[in-house]
Amino acid sequence: MASGWTELPDDNEVLEQVYVKLENIGFRVGRRLAERYAPVGRRLTDTLDVVKFVCKDMWMVLFNRQVDNLKTNHRGIYVLQDNKFKWFLRMSSNHGGAAAARRAQPYTWLPCGIIRGVLDSFGVNAVVSPETLGLPQCTFQIKVVANE
């Protein structure tokens, strides 16, 4: 799909459909990964514990490294910052910073879905949005939706 493009399609609708598909695939994968790799010894009760599980164990399984920085406002927003995002390490572009970051965006959608899937299987309802300021750095913002 994305490997067949030389430029991102300008059509926002196509991009939207790709986003929905990738994110949903990521969600399904995330649910299965969570059950498979969830720690059997201790129980993850706190939302912060679940996010830490994503940052350490899930990132280790997926990318063989841990998330560099985790920030939270303790009111439902968590920001995961990966300074050397594995899938961006080999990317370079003739067009420079912002354009390259925009072209790399679709690669962040699958991990967004995976994070959402892992959170969902522990009962945490959230929305995950990616942000790339410059390759190879990538940020994922988790916004927990309180459902009571």
Added chain:
Amino acid sequence: MSLTFYFAIVGTNDSPLYEDRHLNQFIAHAALDLVDDAQFMSNSCYLKTVDRYNEWNVSAYVTPTNVRLMLLHENKAEDSIKGFFTDCHELYLKTLLNPFYEPNAPIQAQAFDTKVHALARKYLL
């Protein structure tokens, strides 16, 4: 009619994903609340005996994503039940990794049924 045991897998919205014999379903379902209470007391997955009803004991095992495995039995050794639950959990994981299986849907594969029975013969009989 001798029922030695009854085994069920209960999904996250309290609907049964797999059960062995339907007769004791309501005993298992009634014990779900006790499972919920017990799971916050304990830190491990295996909850031992959660409830007693006449001659039946209800044992439970809760996976990290809140899927409950329930077993009705008449006084079996706890170690063998724990082994049974662990193996059933692995079997459930394999079912879950199948991309055609939707989480929380009933498990209808014949192979799953055969394997559960084989595990039961190994650990419980």
